Structures are given as structure tokens and as C-alpha cells.
Amino acid sequence: MNWTNFTTIMLICSPVIILTGCAGGSSGSDYTRGQARQEQSVRTGVVESVREVKIEGTRSGIGAAAGGIAGGIGGSTVSHGKLGAIGAVLGAVGGGLVGQAMEQGVTGRKGLEITVKLDNGSLVSITQEADEEFKPGERVRILGGGGVSRVSH
Numbered sequence: 583m584n585w586t587n588f589t590t591i592m593l594i595c596s597p598v599i600i601l602t603g604c605a606g607g608s609s610g611s612d613y614t615r616g617q618a619r620q621e622q623s624v625r626t627g628v629v630e631s632v633r634e635v636k637i638e639g640t641r642s643g644i645g646a647a648a649g650g651i652a653g654g655i656g657g658s659t660v661s662h663g664k665l666g667a668i669g670a671v672l673g674a675v676g677g678g679l680v681g682q683a684m685e686q687g688v689t690g691r692k693g694l695e696i697t698v699k700l701d702n703g704s705l706v707s708i709t710q711e712a713d714e715e716f717k718p719g720e721r722v723r724i725l726g727g728g729g730v731s732r733v734s735h
């Protein structure tokens with residue numbers, strides 16, 4: 583592969599790396615702009631159990647597109663003529679699959695499934711990013727509003 587093709591591939595892949603690094607999680611501490619300054623209901627209770635889970639990464643299509651383009655360019659440089667076209671197609675398909683898997687892997691997060699027994703006796707379970715530690719027996723608050731709930735201390 584020559585320097586021009588390498589530079590082109592890097593320019594195509596750079597936005598994927600940048601955007602996947604900026605992907606927001608589902609943290610108990612993260613709020614969207616729409617959630618800021620919105621009233622939330624507050625319920626209190628005791629943590630019954632905590633289970634580690636994996637929160638799936640994003641599938642925006644950026645990783646697949648960038649991987650497909652980079653793979654197509656790389657595949658077409660291997661051969662010329664009809665073989666170059668076949669290499670470009672195979673490289674694009676393979677690059678797209680790899681790019682999508684990389685995007686999901688980079689943006690995936692470690693999470694917690696937290697089951698809380700509310701003061702009224704009912705049980706609720708909330709899954710959020712594992713950015714705080716919760717232990718069974720701890721008193722916690724559940725903040726909810728707009729279809730989003732989070733557990734906090």
C-alpha cells in the first residue's frame with residue numbers, strides 16, 4: 583500500500599475513532615440536555631441486589647461505513663482490473679463488518695442491574711452504567727422523569 587492510500591484510509595477512519603470516543607453512556611451521573619432543568623420524581627428504598635451487565639455499544643453505521651470505505655480502498659489496491667474490482671467489493675464488505683464490530687466494542691460499557699425494594703414495598707430494577715458502586719442493604723434514591731430512571735446515593 584502506498585502513502586496516498588494509507589493517508590486516505592486514515593482520514594476516513596479518524597471520524598469513527600473520534601465519534602465513538604464521544605459516545606454517551608447510560609450513566610447514573612449523565613444527563614441529556616433535555617433532562618436538565620426537568621422535574622423528576624424521587625423515590626427511596628434499599629438495594630436488594632446488584633448484578634454486573636454489559637451495555638451494548640452504539641450502531642450508528644459510521645463504523646461500518648468507514649470500515650467499508652477503507653476496506654474497499656485497501657482491497658482495490660491489491661490487484662488491478664477485474665481482480666481489483668473483486669478485491670474492492672470483498673474489502674468493502676469485510677471492512678464494513680470489522681468497522682461495525684469495532685464501533686460496538688469501543689462504545690460498549692460495563693453496567694449494573696440494580697434491584698431496589700422501595701419504601702412502599704414494591705421492587706424495581708434499573709440498569710445503568712457502572713460509574714458508582716452500589717451494595718445490597720444501602721439506602722438509595724431513584725430519580726425518574728420522562729421515561730428515564732436512575733439510581734443514586
